[in-house]
Amino acid sequence: MRIACPQCEWEPTASARWTCRCGHAWNTFDTGGKCPKCQTVWRDTQCLACTRWSKHHDWYRDLPPVDALLEETEAAA
Structure with a gap:
């Protein structure tokens, strides 16, 4: 799966770390x-x-846009 910033196309490495407000640092895309x-x-x-x-979902380049997922869910209901 390709992960990239929707704004600048930067692709995070496995060693990239984000820090939560609780102080924990981890790779947000692992979870x-x-x-x-x-x-x-x-x-x-x-x-x-x-x-x-950016919306976290938008970083995953191989996934459909969230709006498309909502439309599919509503159509199935």
């Missing part, structure tokens, strides 16, 4: 944006290269 220490779910992720924030 889908959920801090393994305090269980906070980060819906937005800040790029370590350009410092801009």
